[in-house]
Amino acid sequence: MSSQKYWNKVYRYLALAGVLLVLIGAAFAFFPKANQFQNYQGIKGELEVEIRASEERIKELRLNQEKFSTDKRFVEKIAHEIGFAHEGETIYQFEEAPAGTNGEIRSTQTPK
Secondary structure: OOHHHHHHHHHHHHHHHHHHHHHHHHHHHHHHHHHHHHHHHHHHHHHHHHHHHHHHHHHHHHHHHHHHHHOHHHHHHHHHHOOOOOOOOEEEEEEOOOOOOOOEEEEEEOOO
16 A cells, blocks of 8 residues: 555544544533523423413402402302301301311301
């Protein structure tokens, strides 16, 4: 084999090695960014779920706000849930007892 053919072969292998090094370097440069992108996509999905839940909660609160100004029965129901009562009315509240003990019943009676 002549020396010219030998050096052409060496240059080809060096060029191939250089291209491979550049490709490997590019892969290592972009791999962390791709991983970070995946993490951001996961976080984005979680935040979108939270946003949808918040939007549903806002709709519910707006509906309740509307009911407070238009529905007298709704107002009475909420008032009873937080412990208010009409004059002479008795409200019974049942509390869950821990396992192995008897439950307690509290009675609240408003003055007449």
